[in-house]
Amino acid sequence: MLSVFFYKNRKVLAFLLLLIVSFTMMGTSSTSFTLNLKSIVLTIIYPFEYVINGIFNFFRSLWEGLGEIETLKKELLRTQARLKKYEELDSSIQTLQRRNAHLERLLDERKQVRYEHVLASIVGKDPQNYYQSFIIDKGSSDGVAERMPVIAYENGKIGIVGRVTMTTPFSALVTTIRGSRTWVGAILEASRYYGMVRGNGMSAHCLIEYVDVGAPAKNGDVVVTSGHSDIYPRGLSIGILTNVQRDKGQFFLKAEVAPTINFAKLENVYVVKKLPSPEIEKLEKEQKKL
Amino acid sequence: MRNTLIIALLIVFFGLLQSTVFVDILRIDEVKPDLLLIVIAFVAFKRGGMAGQLTGFAAGMLQHFFSPVLFGSYAFVFTVVGFVLGLTQHKVNAENFITSAVLVFIATIIKGLALGILALLFVEIGDFYPSNVSGGLLLELVINPILAGPLFWMMNRFAAPAMR
Numbered sequence: 511m512l513s514v515f516f517y518k519n520r521k522v523l524a525f526l527l528l529l530i531v532s533f534t535m536m537g538t539s540s541t542s543f544t545l546n547l548k549s550i551v552l553t554i555i556y557p558f559e560y561v562i563n564g565i566f567n568f569f570r571s572l573w574e575g576l577g578e579i580e581t582l583k584k585e586l587l588r589t590q591a592r593l594k595k596y597e598e599l600d601s602s603i604q605t606l607q608r609r610n611a612h613l614e615r616l617l618d619e620r621k622q623v624r625y626e627h628v629l630a631s632i633v634g635k636d637p638q639n640y641y642q643s644f645i646i647d648k649g650s651s652d653g654v655a656e657r658m659p660v661i662a663y664e665n666g667k668i669g670i671v672g673r674v675t676m677t678t679p680f681s682a683l684v685t686t687i688r689g690s691r692t693w694v695g696a697i698l699e700a701s702r703y704y705g706m707v708r709g710n711g712m713s714a715h716c717l718i719e720y721v722d723v724g725a726p727a728k729n730g731d732v733v734v735t736s737g738h739s740d741i742y743p744r745g746l747s748i749g750i751l752t753n754v755q756r757d758k759g760q761f762f763l764k765a766e767v768a769p770t771i772n773f774a775k776l777e778n779v780y781v782v783k784k785l786p787s788p789e790i791e792k793l794e795k796e797q798k799k800l
Numbered sequence: 801m802r803n804t805l806i807i808a809l810l811i812v813f814f815g816l817l818q819s820t821v822f823v824d825i826l827r828i829d830e831v832k833p834d835l836l837l838i839v840i841a842f843v844a845f846k847r848g849g850m851a852g853q854l855t856g857f858a859a860g861m862l863q864h865f866f867s868p869v870l871f872g873s874y875a876f877v878f879t880v881v882g883f884v885l886g887l888t889q890h891k892v893n894a895e896n897f898i899t900s901a902v903l904v905f906i907a908t909i910i911k912g913l914a915l916g917i918l919a920l921l922f923v924e925i926g927d928f929y930p931s932n933v934s935g936g937l938l939l940e941l942v943i944n945p946i947l948a949g950p951l952f953w954m955m956n957r958f959a960a961p962a963m964r
Binding site: 533536537559612634639640642652656 | 815816817818819820821822823824825829830831832834835836848850854855857860863865866867868869870872874876877880884886905915919922923928938940948949964
């Protein structure tokens, strides 16, 4: 009788079982088992991602090269009409100039990054559209370690991307500031009020919490790292305030932070070779035990 | 056994592809298509709810290796998608670009609703409304159905004959 019931309803029962398993995993997601398994899988899939990235970059260069050839052709025709001496202009000069400009830009960026760092390329991204993590092509063999801050350069500004949360010898997983469990000590640049920026899961904007309700904060105010978290160096741009709200009877104001870095367009990042001081790590571990 | 192997290969292939920068060429603004969602919709439509939900669960688990999102949340979301879309097996006779687009459109809505439910239950998932509905998910409702036709055609051509 019971077996007939189970057989007839096997689809729904399997569905319920899978949901229970999912919920159980959500409830126990912080176990070390999960992280170790992730590390193993990350090591296995890294070569695949590296190759795909290489193929993709090759085709992109090819595509960009084709576009450039077209532009050069037009330029050459115009030049031929005006001056005969440019007939044998080598198209590779343009490509080299472009490459040189790109390298100069990177060099300029690197000069402005005041900290000891490792330049890394992004080879893998969060499968969904939440940009909560990236896989980079530098790992422990390049000196990258867990908890190192990751920054990037955009529109003349250095902004924080996140921190390294897992390493393998040749790759590392970076959890961005959009990650739900990421907290960053922050300060409003103009008014010098402190707060904590945290990821807001699926939202493109982060949240800022624990900012005194009396702070003269307004939309557009710049939020930078306070240096209190001991992971991120002080004074790095996090983003700008949006949607500032003050509710009656609340000690803290509510606001969102639009990150400085556009995570969708990010290609290169800098891993800052800075680790939290051992004393603070020890205190944190002791606090966790309590 | 052969069916399971082919479905597993589809999940692994599209799952890995989804996490590479290759998918960025299909991106609109910040939003990239969800290739695995399309695979789940295909399997559920072809093989029914049981295969759909198991595929969804496996695909969700795979995504957790690339993402710090609350472990198990994607498994939950894609299991629901697979189960619900499995109900369409043998109920939709015509199979063309329009039906596949409609199926994937529905799958994207279910995914959004399931994420919304989880966002109400778990703070780690984050606030669901309104910023995401107005942004990412709305764009996904456009981009996923557009890609559904070509991907269904590809899977029908290469994977479906071996699944019979």
